Amino acid sequence: DAMVIQNPRYQVTQFGKPVTLSCSQTLNHNVMYWYQQKSSQAPKLLFHYYDKDFNNEADTPDNFQSRRPNTSFCFLDIRSPGLGDAAMYLCATSRGFARGDDEQYFGPGTRLTVT
Amino acid sequence: DQQVKQNSPSLSVQEGRISILNCDYTNSMFDYFLWYKKYPAEGPTFLISISSIKDKNEDGRFTVFLNKSAKHLSLHIVPSQPGDSAVYFCAAIRVGVRFGTSYGKLTFGQGTILTVHP
Known part of the structure; x- marks a missing residue:
């Protein structure tokens, strides 16, 4: 089945230690998004x-790339996770038609814990 | 500035009754409104949407109502089933000719946890 996959599902990192979360898709969609959900x-x-x-939101901290x-x-x-960066990180994809019926497909998320 | 708000963090209903989830927005430029449903350990999935030029859209047990003058929309689930228990997110989008800075991106509300009791 076509889908959005996120790895790992749970990630624990130390304060200040760089961490990378990954997302892959088999939908061949043009747009890929990263969301943070606390x-x-x-x-x-x-x-x-x-x-x-690449399109950065105006209020996204430089710490996120x-x-x-x-x-x-x-x-x-x-780059340097702080305690405030502990959250669920969701990846999503869409075709990018900028239409109301351009559904976004989400992965299951990665739960990041910062110790 | 939160442009999409869901003021009820949770809602509890009995199986077979109606569930009504509410959402308010402030940006009159939004063209479409969507509801996403999220089960634990899964990503949100699309449920139903409505164009800003309509006031009602129905899909089986799910109906979304839009009141543009009040900048308010609601999702009705009739009859509610235990399997409907999930977090429901309201979202809004501006549509345009080309995907860009202001167009094509979702703005979400905080979500409402719906619990349907057997």
Whole structure:
């Protein structure tokens, strides 16, 4: 089945130790998104790639970076994780038609813990 | 500035009764409104949507109502089933000719936890 896969599902890192989360898709979608979701809060868009074009949200901290080496894979790098970065990180994809029926498909998320 | 708000963190209903989940928004530029459903340990999945030019969209047991003047939408589930127990996110989107800075991206509410008791 076509899907969005995130690895690992649970990640524990130490304060200040770089960490990378990965996302892959078999949907061949143009757009890949990274969201951060903290407990009882709305998923917050960090950035997205439209093909190879990177688009950062204005309020995304510089500590967060992303790479998309090919259509299928997208990585979220947190250069120096702080305790406030502990959250669920969701990857999503869409065709990128900017239409109301352009559904986003989400992965199961990676739960990041910072110790 | 939270543009999409779900003011009820949780809702509990009896099986067979109606569930009504509410959502308010502030940005009148939104063109579509969507509901996503999320089970534990899974990502959100699309449930139903409505265009801003409509006031109602129905899909089986799920109906979404939009009141543009009040900037309010609601999701009705009738009849509610235990399998509907999940977190429901309201989301909004601006559509455009080309995917870009303001178009094509979802703005989510905080979610409402729905529990349907047998």
